[in-house]
Amino acid sequence: MRYLKYFILVLPIVIALEAQAQEEDCAFKLREAQQLYDAGRIETIPEMLQACLERGFTQEDRLAAFKLIILCQIYADDLEKAHAGMLSFLKRYPEYELTTTDPVEFRFIFEKYRTRPILDIGAFAGVSLTHGLISQPFTPFNLNNAKPKYTSDGFGFQAGALFNFYASSNIQISLEPMYAQSNFQLVYEQEPIEGIATLDHHEKQSYLYIPLSGTYEFIIGKFRPYARLGFQLGLLFANNTSSSGIFEGPDEDNLENRNQLNYWVFGGGGFKYKLNKSYIFVDLRYNVGLNQYLVSPDKRFTQPNHNWVYMYQDSDFRLNSFMISVGYARSFFNPKRVN
Template identity: 25%
Template sequence: MLLLTTAFAQDKCDPESTLALATDEFNAGHFYGLEAILKPCISNKTFTKEQLVRAYQLLTQTYLILENPAAAEESYLNLLSANPEYVSNPERDPIDVVYLSKKFTATPIFSWFAHASGNITLPRVIEDNEINVGSRQQYTIKPRWSAGGGVIWNYNDKLTAELGLDFSSNTFGYYEDEIFIDDNLTMTENQLSLQMPFSIKYTHVRQGLSPYGYAGISGSLLLSSNQSFLLVDRTPGATASEGLEQSSEFELNNRFRRDAINRAAHIGAGFRWKYKLDYLFVDLRYSFGLNNIVRNDNSVRDVNDIFPSSVSAFKAGYIDDYFRLDQAMITIGYIKPIYKPRKLKRARTTRGVLKDVKSKSNE
């Protein structure tokens, strides 16, 4: 026995041979030499994650048999560090190991996530500020993007609270035709903002794809907003070839015409799936703007609070409607749980364990 222990207590080791020897020694009741057999491979980090779990399983059982509860607890914590999702099983593990496992958990308290999204912005008109009577107006949508991340607080496996911070690029268009019968106007607004969504999420945990749904609120800080205009002015002639057409283009920084702080409520749903110890996810979200984003005191004023002839109201015959901004998003992302193996202040119930034991004894 001493010769075998000495042979394996060296700097290098064969992981599978070491585990096979340790298992044979355990089955033979030779418990005192197991630590010396396994220690070289553990210290040199030669074991794979799966092999390390098997090694700490043997050590945990050994220390329980030798009535060394402190060492058994330390070994079980090391086991959870190697595989945070390890769950003891009464059909596989000795009952004393199952009872010991109820004192510990590796369930993450916090996780972090990162994501990238495609979005479309949809103005929802509260009041139409029409200048050109008889013209036709419509808003148009254009795809843009956002990216960000955040932190997740895990109340349990199913219920979580999430706080994010996103950098978002948004755009929407406005088209008006039949202005004085023949003219038309195209406007595009581009915005950059920081958004901070807070969500409560419920996940139906299962093997493979786990669906989830969530709802929440968000605040956003508008960083910039710019409008570009294209006005087409047509003068009809006796024939189509005799008509004149002139177009003018200009841009306007309209950040001062928008509220800097805006609010929204959102709902969403998606799926997550396991990737090693982490998660990948895809979801759809719809955000409902809660406030009018247009500052009515600056509808026809410039940043210096005067009425210049070059602003959109005079040059293109355009004044902002009062509107909220809705947003639809499709998101792909990555969740990294922060596993923390630890001893519980209060052991989990062993009712299920007792039930399994009784059912076996009745067979």
């Protein structure tokens, strides 16, 4: 039993020493291969370095070895192997970016391949502020004094999934299904029955949003700002109101009086910060409602509690909102020769 303990303690040390020795041996082989390449003796270099590509090189040395092997195959006029080597290189280093020190021959092969991601998958969450835009006001009171407005009633929130499809390195098509909750309230520029009661009307909605948008990304190193334009469908599946005036009542389900399928156009932007095969992002957007929120004008006067108890009538209005979200996405690559 005592020997087993010694074995368990010593084994990791032996493995670490062996790995270090192999690393040093592969580093020596790389230096020797570079000297042979500089002397124009390239025939044995690919075979010399091949074993160390799988195990033995540091990350930096493996990158240099891959490039050296590809250059040897180019100079040996074995373009089939050079292309196979480049494909292996890009599968291991899909986000590699050419540098000014890369030889023109290496650049020539590299540029024949699609190196951008094909898809990003991620998740995000954030907050929103919602307000209404009135096209035709209605109220039980004198409109000259009691001018209604639909304003934000605190923060809503949203959370969802991100699917980014790449049309090019800069242009992406984004699908972002999300759950969202928003809040707004009715206020008056001047209280219509001041001194008698304060009129309050609050609404809370729950949506399934399906936004589809196009983005243009500006590639500036790891920091990548982008602009976005898109169209959004929203399925309203819950709508609760709470109202008070001279009388105060419980929350009510007001879904039947609201359009359950809604439409928006939106614009915005944000930025990504690149990580290894992934990125974090901050997204800002403004949604502009395209349809009236009241399901039909007939419903304006057929809400007895709202009309007579709480002294509330729906105006013709659309809902706009501002959103900010933070998220994380993983990029997926499929390097492919394109010319």
